[in-house]
Amino acid sequence: MKICVYPGSFDPVTNGHLDIIDRAAKLCDKLIVAVLINSNKNPAFSLEERVGLLERVLKDRENVVVESFSGLLIDFVKKKNACSIVKGLRAVSDFEFELQMALLNKNLDPEVETLFMMTNINYFFLSSSAVKELAKNNGNIEGLVPECIREDIISRFMKK
Numbered sequence: 001m002k003i004c005v006y007p008g009s010f011d012p013v014t015n016g017h018l019d020i021i022d023r024a025a026k027l028c029d030k031l032i033v034a035v036l037i038n039s040n041k042n043p044a045f046s047l048e049e050r051v052g053l054l055e056r057v058l059k060d061r062e063n064v065v066v067e068s069f070s071g072l073l074i075d076f077v078k079k080k081n082a083c084s085i086v087k088g089l090r091a092v093s094d095f096e097f098e099l100q101m102a103l104l105n106k107n108l109d110p111e112v113e114t115l116f117m118m119t120n121i122n123y124f125f126l127s128s129s130a131v132k133e134l135a136k137n138n139g140n141i142e143g144l145v146p147e148c149i150r151e152d153i154i155s156r157f158m159k160k
């Protein structure tokens with residue numbers, strides 16, 4: 001069984017993430033969307049919330065599961081018997097960091113490949129940070145996040 005891991009913060013999941021998920025899911029038997037438990041960042045949504053939003057969005061995708069991980073990505077990938085890591089690339093600015101990470105992971109385990117997918121042209125400008133900034137300032141996030149979680153995102157920032 002070919003298993004791939006798509007890691008990220010997903011704070012919150014956007015249509016840019018969803019596009020990568022749907023494309024990557026076609027290339028493998030099982031795609032694990034791996035939510036990073038990152039104590040360095042200060043996420044707007046807790047780990048449970050980020051996982052919960054993803055689970056709601058992905059509930060009908062049969063070969064996609066949501067999990068969380070801490071520590072080294074490569075250790076999680078090996079534990080899950082996955083053969084590759086999926087990453088989305090937007091701008092050239094993503095490239096340098098992702099190249100370094102891919103080479104580092106290759107050095108840690110030569111068996112694991114990193115697959116890069118170019119962003120869908122419609123989501124080139126889209127990031128979780130952009131969604132949060134819009135939501136905080138009453139901007140329109142329609143079409144940027146999955147419809148079934150749009151209200152959750154808006155209400156989170158309205159409270160503050």
Ligand code: ADP
Nearest residue numbers: 007008009010016087088089119123126127128
């Ligand atoms: P963000 O950069 O939006 O805060 P994450 O850390 O959750 O997102 O990113 C997880 C993965 O999704 C990364 O590989 C990132 O490059 C990719 N990604 C995020 N947004 C997009 C997008 N709009 N198009 C393609 N890939 C994306």
